[in-house]
Amino acid sequence: MSEKKQQVTRRQFLNYTLTGLGGFMAAGMLAPMVRMAIDPVLQESGAGDMANVGLAVEDITNEPQRVDWTITQVDGWYESEVTKSAWVFVNENDEIQAFSPICTHLGCVVSWEGSEEYPDQFFCPCHNGRYYKDGTNVPGTPPTAPLSVYEHSVENGMLYLGQPIPRGEA
């Protein structure tokens, strides 16, 4: 052994090597398990197919109407039919509007003119949340954001709806 000051003692060296080896083995064991567990977070969200909601464009009026349609939902190993809903109308600029009925407060279902006291508004019965006709939340009521808007397209005169897209806080 030389006189030179030792940078790493024998004991430290063995400690580091064994910790490293143990860590490597533990990581090799846990990595696949953790990757499997977090898989749902890393899945590409399947770009939603547009679904024919069974409403002809010529039947869309200025008055929001509720449309319900079913899609086949693939949930892991389980496939089922689920019903989706939207409030559909044409606005002053002749644009088709399709709003998600899910309240942006805590997720109840809103209805157009759901309260006698507030005509011309969407109303949520859970905590009296309200939205104007263009979907923006009425200030001073519980919701903090406008109703989400469905992506839509028109084919052969029929309305197709895709995923509801949230609008930012207003």
Place this chain on the structure above:
Amino acid sequence: MLQKIYDWIDERVDVTPIWRDIADHEVPEHVNPAHHFSAFVYCFGGLTFFVVVIQILSGMFLTMYYVPDIENAWRSVYYLQTEVAHGQIVRGMHHWGASVVVVMLLLHTCRVFFTGSYKKPRELNWMVGVLLFFVILGLGFTGYLLPWDNKAYFATQVGLEIAQQVPFIGDALRTLLAGDPTIVGAQTLARFFAIHVFFLPAALFALLGIHFILIRKQGISGPL
């Protein structure tokens, strides 16, 4: 950083003597492969435990996708095997590990037998070991049904017939295991799942605890 956290806790709770008592003791020369290479046979107990840890961890993660229901069990296994990233690896670890556990266990048992370590005062730990052996066989038997494929179904059919051969209580035993006197079905799968994932692991932990406490108290047996 880690050292500081450790010191902070140690200063208040004085944990050092606790883990020293559990972990800090000398490995006798006759069980250290660095001295006599043939001493590697003393590793089989630890290796068995290592594979058991793999089984427990991989099993816990499999339970995130697996459903114990005859309509969905096979489909959920198929899904985790084909669609989930690394699902195939984790299922593979559990599937092959189930056999490796038994192999390691037998090698460990052989070591204990041929070194005569089961003799006084260690008879009790041999008995605990025998119980551990049955618990692990039970885990293999109940786990085998869970994928709910043909192999699983018919293997369990046979296993239940074997249980039925037990004198006097055979029929009751089969019904108790399968949840029905004749059917291997919905109730069987639910039961086997509960036994595989809750009851036997609980027994396994208890027995392993006793096994290790006894080893710590009695020390490893002396050289031949």
